[in-house]
Amino acid sequence: ETGVTQTPRHLVMGMTNKKSLKCEQHLGHNAMYWYKQSAKKPLELMFVYNFKEQTENNSVPSRFSPECPNSSHLFLHLHTLQPEDSALYLCASSQDQGKYFGAGTRLSVL
């Protein structure tokens, strides 16, 4: 148990659906992140939030919309996704030390 919880663990959605991924951290960290991990590719940083403010958006398509209502919760809202968006989506948090990851949401877009 890393202290970072992601739900759901698995998600299958059609291209016209709207869904949300949720991340919650119980570590008191002030920074939270969304990463995308596709098969045989390195981790891709998507968004960074620091004290609830978005500090980085790594040229992510607008069909991915993050939301950070407080420093413990992070959402990734999904709409009109493409099959190539199928991947493992990882949430992480950090403070002054290292980074801690959730178990991920395995997303399949049909």
Added chain:
Amino acid sequence: KQEVTQIPAALSVPEGENLVLNCSFTDSAIYNLQWFRQDPGKGLTSLLLIQSSQREQTSGRLNASLDKSSGRSTLYIAASQPGDSATYLCAVRVTGNQFYFGTGTSLTVIP
């Protein structure tokens, strides 16, 4: 821009062997370096964190070293076990919340 490289990309060893995984980075101005383990389809589990002022960290059968001046870190695994089979990633933290990840080494320990 910081670049992190891990060699080899894949490694297969018989059970019981000691092994070394390598991580190199291009810019020595780092805050810390972290080693992670990732099982297939799962999230990343933090193994060891080395601050820039430290030379090594140990946890059980794992020992990580850091040589900032040469831009290198190694993860030493003693007496490898089949349960050690996973992908191992290193990440360096530079300014603020910027982290750079390597592409990982896929380890298979053969019983």
